[in-house]
Amino acid sequence: MDDRAQSLLKALIERYIADGQPVGSRTLSKIFDLSPATIRNVMADLEDAGLIHSPHTSAGRVPTPKGYRLFVDSILATQPFELLPAEQIKSLLPTADPNRAVTAAASLLSNMTQFAGVVLTPKRSQVFEHVEFIKLSDNRVLLIIVTPDGDVQNRILFMPREYTGSELTEAGNFFNQHFAGKPFSEVRQALARELESLREDMSRLMQAAVDAGAQPSDESDSVVISGETRLLDITELASDMQRLRRTFALFEKKTDLLQLLDASSRAQGVQIYIGGDSSLVPMEDLSVVTAPYGVNGKVVGTLGVIGPTRMAYERVIPIVDITSRLLSNALSHVGTPTGGERQ
Secondary structure, three states, X not given: OOHHHHHHHHHHHHHHHHHOOOEOHHHHHOOOOOOHHHHHHHHHHXXXXXXXXXXXXXXXEEEOHHHHHHHHHHHHHHOOOOOOOHHHHHOOOOOOOHHHHHHHHHHHHHHHHOOEEEEEOOOOOOEOOEEEEEEEXXXXXXXXXXXXXXXXXXXXXXXXOOOOHHHHHHHHHHHHHHHOOOEHHHHHHHHXXXXXXXXXXXXXXXXXXXHXXXXXXXXXXXXXXXXXXXXXXXXXXHOOHHHHHHHHHHHHHOHHHHHHHHHHXXXXXXXXXXXXXXXOOXXXXXXXXXXXXXXXXXXXXXXXXXXXXXXXHHHHHHHHHHHHHHHHHHHHHHOOOOOOOOO
């Protein structure tokens, strides 16, 4: 693509992002010192290249996912983004409570972009420092797991028989003496070698504890979402009821969202996923801008913004970038959020 075609594509996308209306040759001729006929010829070439298309019978053109991708890649490569007022944003992220910091980050992303803000929270750690068994009633036993980060997790075990307090103390002492500091997956393997030396009823309790401890936390609680209703204000989404249902199904089921955020946590820096261009985004009309965040230099989660493909990327990208840095700083000062790190 020559410089003229690239400049016209950039101007068309910027105008469409600003106005939300298909852009015609007459509009572009007011920006460039070119005749409408020349601009129409260039636009025809851009359309043949799959970068723009004409919606319905409109004389104007709008970007395709391929066009957005070229635009995003070019502004990422050439535009030095202005730093946002970090100190002002930092005051909106509480550092005393890591859980509040994560929730506040999602709200901050939504408020600053007017789209949906999402944060993939760290998974519960499956490494334990200390366990304790407490008798509840009848055949129910409370398993208390304390992680190396000080996170406390509770699991309820339903056992085939009732255990006495002394038996539960014995089981806890055995766990702490032999397996403290190890992940439950490793404990399961080690425990298999110890079963012969344990009484059958005691080994059954041990196995139940390992199975419960190795279970991942409820994934429905692992994504914090803020401002999804703001997408109702996006004309291209709200005007189509089927499209709107698909959008909100993304937030309700969360499976696709978790897959996307998990994938982006393995990448470095800001990532832009454009629907129709990325198989990870289930809708052509949506874009997701993400960045990983960490604790003491180790990535533990991802945050981002979900909005229409017609978003001001040059503004959203630095908002996501600086929010991830500020959340990392906040969590590194207070420790990992409840739940430990994602594994």
